Amino acid sequence: MFRPASRSLIFAGALATLAACGTTYELPDSGGAYTDEAGRLFAEARASGPVTPLSAAAAEARYARVMPRVARAGREICQQLNTGVTCEVDIALDRQMEERNAYFTYQGNQPVIRISLPLVQDTGSDDEVAFVLAHEYGHLIGRHVEKQQSQVLAGALIGGALGALVGDSSDAVALGLGLGTAAGGIVYSQAYELESDTIGTRIASAAGYDPVQGARFFARAEAARGGAGGYSIWGTHPPDRKRVATVLATKAQIDAQQGLRPAP
Numbered sequence: 001m002f003r004p005a006s007r008s009l010i011f012a013g014a015l016a017t018l019a020a021c022g023t024t025y026e027l028p029d030s031g032g033a034y035t036d037e038a039g040r041l042f043a044e045a046r047a048s049g050p051v052t053p054l055s056a057a058a059a060e061a062r063y064a065r066v067m068p069r070v071a072r073a074g075r076e077i078c079q080q081l082n083t084g085v086t087c088e089v090d091i092a093l094d095r096q097m098e099e100r101n102a103y104f105t106y107q108g109n110q111p112v113i114r115i116s117l118p119l120v121q122d123t124g125s126d127d128e129v130a131f132v133l134a135h136e137y138g139h140l141i142g143r144h145v146e147k148q149q150s151q152v153l154a155g156a157l158i159g160g161a162l163g164a165l166v167g168d169s170s171d172a173v174a175l176g177l178g179l180g181t182a183a184g185g186i187v188y189s190q191a192y193e194l195e196s197d198t199i200g201t202r203i204a205s206a207a208g209y210d211p212v213q214g215a216r217f218f219a220r221a222e223a224a225r226g227g228a229g230g231y232s233i234w235g236t237h238p239p240d241r242k243r244v245a246t247v248l249a250t251k252a253q254i255d256a257q258q259g260l261r262p263a264p
């Protein structure tokens, strides 16, 4: 009787961890009129055709103009929210990366945002660079790296526990581990992207940029893989009108002076 009981505990613990892995902040209601307006903006951005790429020098200048303002706004919002994360982010232009990409990660305990020169060359306005950087900052404030790691762990635990219930062979446990990891990685990613858009809209706006114009960058039809064969930012951020609707709904909240609310 002891062993089944201990397995139930593993299940309960893993399920509790998964339940705690929703968004940190409430996502705005992006339905209704926002869906219609998003559809229009999305179609407009897609129809506008490719942007004439900036020269490397012009892209460097655009980045140098925008980055300090977004960094300051991001730090201030991060500190006001008192999330417990390190709000000082190492933000830099990556001149080696060949793909049009940007990402947030940790190097040790240091939060890091990188944006590639080709991505900045492909932006149509300062607003677009501001939105991309602010969106990446949103991944820090939403604690998505830590949460994704605990989901993978919880998924592995559930999978492992399932395998243990099916049979005690190590093959069954290993199979369970694989399935659990895949499930943990897929389920939450869209909610996190929308949360980053919500936080990013607030940061870009506080930095003095237009987040709705900025979000046009993500609405363009682009290949998930770039010319060098690696993933571009559209590989991890597929164009999606729900994202544009979320930006519009967040903008309306800002205009109505509604702050971010913790998720229920």
Ligand SMILES: [Zn+2]
Residues within 6 Å of the ligand: 135, 136, 139, 193, 196, 237
């Ligand atoms: Zn993202």
